[in-house]
Amino acid sequence: MRKLIYGMNVTLDGYTAAPGDDLGWSVPSDELFQFWSDQLLATDIALYGRKLWQGMSSHWPTADEQPDATPAHIAYARRWRDMSKVVFSSTIDKVDWNTRLVAGDAVAEITRLKAEDGGPMHLCGATLAGAVMRAGLIDEYLLATAPVLVGGGTPFFTALDSWVNLDLVETRTLAGGVILSRYETRR
Numbered sequence: 001m002r003k004l005i006y007g008m009n010v011t012l013d014g015y016t017a018a019p020g021d022d023l024g025w026s027v028p029s030d031e032l033f034q035f036w037s038d039q040l041l042a043t044d045i046a047l048y049g050r051k052l053w054q055g056m057s058s059h060w061p062t063a064d065e066q067p068d069a070t071p072a073h074i075a076y077a078r079r080w081r082d083m084s085k086v087v088f089s090s091t092i093d094k095v096d097w098n099t100r101l102v103a104g105d106a107v108a109e110i111t112r113l114k115a116e117d118g119g120p121m122h123l124c125g126a127t128l129a130g131a132v133m134r135a136g137l138i139d140e141y142l143l144a145t146a147p148v149l150v151g152g153g154t155p156f157f158t159a160l161d162s163w164v165n166l167d168l169v170e171t172r173t174l175a176g177g178v179i180l181s182r183y184e185t186r187r
Contacts, residue, residue: 006129010145040122047088047124050089053095053099053124060076089103107135141185147179166184167184
């Protein structure tokens, strides 16, 4: 059975994006960027919602070809292109870069993928994560909490039908005051 991890950069007040989908607060330090790059390398399948997929796919497929690309960005771009990805959307009809599109029931497909043998899956996108969270499929929550308050936007956590008990398995401070926290779901 695969492990399902939901992790993103998040503001101290709990948002993955500020109003208007503003991500200006979330520019990672070199240390945080390397952390996410290492996570990408350890991920067998990345699961995307439409909105985050469109943002990632508009940048990373050619990021390694940019004249100002750093070695870290080149490595991340190549990893991102090569890794298996699944996008859940009923509003787009085409995806590229080693990606499969699923227009049907995301929870059913993620349940099926999770039951397979293989490495960890990383859940990318707060809206998609909401449905998966309510279904009780997430094994680990990974938050890179930035020391900023944005007052609204896209929440990391969704409304739940019942409590989810977690165990803290790691916490550390990264450059810029970002607090990295990992929690496992208590089963």
